[in-house]
Amino acid sequence: MSKEASYKDKKVITIGIVRELTGLTERQIRYYEERKLIFPERTNGGSRKYSFADIELLMDIAEKIEDGVQTFEIRQEMMKEKKAADAKLRKKMIQGQLNAQFGMRRI
Missing domain, CATH: 1.10.1660.10 (Multidrug-efflux Transporter Regulator; Chain: A; Domain 2)
Known part of the structure; x- marks a missing residue:
């Protein structure tokens, strides 16, 4: 990609x-x-x-x-946002793989 x-x-x-x-x-x-x-x-x-x-x-x-x-708090917030975005992307990728493999549609 x-x-x-x-x-x-x-x-x-x-x-x-x-x-x-x-x-x-x-x-x-x-x-x-x-x-x-x-x-x-x-x-x-x-x-x-x-x-x-x-x-x-x-x-x-x-x-x-x-x-x-504080900068420490900003960094923690940024890390939380990145983890949430990564999890969302991972979920989309898994759903795409399932769709490709089994022809499943999102429910």
């Missing part, structure tokens, strides 16, 4: 542009990466590259931090 990545997911934006778009400092952005809240790609030269989806996530993180939520 190799779909081409959406433009929102392509990591092509430099940290300087991210800083301008979000109003965050480079230090804040790097801190969120250090706290494993954001995962930029690295170029061969070591520069960070972000996506539009990363920018949206950074803005959500900054808003939660401003509301007093």
Whole structure:
């Protein structure tokens, strides 16, 4: 299932542009990466590259931090959301396999 990545997911934006778009400092952005809240790609030269989806996530993180939520709590929430999404995808895949194997339809 190799779909081409959406433009929102392509990591092509430099940290300087991210800083301008979000109003965050480079230090804040790097801190969120250090706290494993954001995962930029690295170029061969070591520069960070972000996506539009990363920018949206950074803005959500900054808003939660401003509301007093700790980075640990944000990471836990993100992990719960990822587990729920993974479980939903797994269920869809199993249903697809059953449909293919037995011609079953979703009830």
